[in-house]
Amino acid sequence: MSTILPIVAFVIILVCAGLLFFLTLPPKRRPRWGLRPITAFSELIRSLGLSVEEGTRLHLTLGHTGITQPTSASALIGLQALERITAVSSISDRPPLATSGEGSLTLLSQSTQRAAYRLNNALDLYDPQRGRLTGVTPLSYAAGMLPIAHDENVSVHLMIGHYGPEIGLLCEAAVRNNAFTLAASDSLSAQAVLFATTKQPLIGEELFAIPAYLQTSPAHVASLRVQDLLRWGVILALVLSAVLGVFGWL
Amino acid sequence: MRSPVATAIAIGVGLIVLLSYLFPLPVLASIRMLFLDWAIILAAVAGLVAILNLFSVHWRKIGSPRERDYYSLFFILGFIFTAILGLLLGPTDERIRPLITSVQLPVEASLVGLLTITFVVSAVRLFALHRSWISGLFLASTIVFLLVGSGIFLTNDTSPVIKEVLTILNILPGAGARGILLGIALGSLLTGLRILLGMDRPYSE
Incomplete structure (x- = not known):
């Protein structure tokens, strides 16, 4: 690695952190930004309400990546969604169930649910068995979720995490049980499968918009704004390097 | 307020690991290795705890009048059998490995077969799920790039122009x-930053 690259990376991280802090502050002089409507999220919020009213269960699956792996960002987004969803449906007859395919992720899902119950002053209703490991290999993880889809009266499946094509098994089970499915993954193969098998797939970086749309905190909306700015930066850099390349200056 | 100690530890460790990646000074690198060793040990312990949790879930399912599942009995028996053999003979024993893989591999192979059928059914059902032009584009591009990627159009008689077109088409996916x-990478960067700045704390109650 050349000596300039780490410094550039460090500066980019510092600028992003600064922007994140600035945009998280309450807007006094800045205009308040709205989020563009995404059908998947309005459908999700409607399905969440219906699930609580009908006394059916919500199942959120976080994937099978380890928390120390480079693909853990999608699982962290899943955990934020889990916290919000547990908070709004903790008093339901059938509270949400979180599954994962990796040990540390299972423990984090239990911890996240516990935190949501504690914030709702309903810690006595918390059950650690609502954060489950279903299998430690990708296929056993997918197979372990199938009984949940068929037997636990689940009406909403949220798939937010890192998967392989095996996630198609759960999607098929969800379709057979007429359950609502919203799916997002950082894996390209999983995205292709999810597009073909779920009703509301989120493509690409839409995954990272989930916490903002679930109204978890201003930091998540600010994070989306910074992401947009960075995207423009990447576009400019790509166009500029292409132009410079064409004229032989790069 | 959520645990300030856990937050401080997460931010401190995260910053040290990040700085050691960007500026590989010997001091930072040795601290990073130490943290990574701890993380690996903790992840292994977490795996053990989660497996015990899986066992307890199935144990409860056998006795639960509301969600009774007799298949859980097979899990419990299989788990005890494998765990005892593994503890007595060791996981690398030549007698255990074939015993476990001769069950695990056929089951997983049958699941892959099931997955293939699921994909075919999903392809047929695609237009029922998404009534839009994107579904058509998705299906058409899948077929086109499958054919182009397979190389069936590349023969000795293929004209140079068609070869160029195929090369360009191969670049598109x-x-x-x-x-x-790129979008995923930007999102991951911001997610990591939120954890580093203590804005998201999935580790802390």
């Missing part, structure tokens, strides 16, 4: 994938 991955 990679370019699209890179576009999606």
Whole structure:
């Protein structure tokens, strides 16, 4: 690695952190930004309400990546969604169930649910068995979720995490049980499968918009704004390097 | 307020690991290795705890009048059998490995077979799920790039112009994938930053 690259990376991280802090502050002089409507999220919020009213269960699956792996960002987004969803449906007859395919992720899902119950002053209703490991290999993880889809009266499946094509098994089970499915993954193969098998797939970086749309905190909306700015930066850099390349200056 | 100690530890460790990646000074690198060793040990312990949790879930399912599941009995028996054999003989024993893989591999192979059928059914049902032009584009591009990628159009008689067109077509999926991955990378960067700044704390109650 050349000596300039780490410094550039460090500066980019510092600028992003600064922007994140600035945009998280309450807007006094800045205009308040709205989020563009995404059908998947309005459908999700409607399905969440219906699930609580009908006394059916919500199942959120976080994937099978380890928390120390480079693909853990999608699982962290899943955990934020889990916290919000547990908070709004903790008093339901059938509270949400979180599954994962990796040990540390299972423990984090239990911890996240516990935190949501504690914030709702309903810690006595918390059950650690609502954060489950279903299998430690990708296929056993997918197979372990199938009984949940068929037997636990689940009406909403949220798939937010890192998967392989095996996630198609759960999607098929969800379709057979007429359950609502919203799916997002950082894996390209999983995205292709999810597009073909779920009703509301989120493509690409839409995954990272989930916490903002679930109204978890201003930091998540600010994070989306910074992401947009960075995207423009990447576009400019790509166009500029292409132009410079064409004229032989790069 | 959520645990300030856990937050401080997470931020401190995260910053040290990040700085050691960017500026590989010997002091930072040795601290990073120490943290990574701890993380690996903790992840292994977490795996053990989660497996015990899986056992307890199935144990409760056998006795639960509301969600009784007799298949859980097979899990419990299989788990005890494998765990006892593994503890007595060791996981690398030549008698255990074939015993476990001769069950695990056929089951997983049958699941892959099931997955293939699921994909075919999903392809047929695609237009029922998404009534839009994107479904058509998705299906058409899948077929086109499958054919182009298979190389059936490349023969000795293929004209240079068609070869050029096929080369350009072969670049398109990679370019699209890179576009999606760039978006994912930006999102991952911001997610990591939120954890580093203590804005998200999935580790803390």
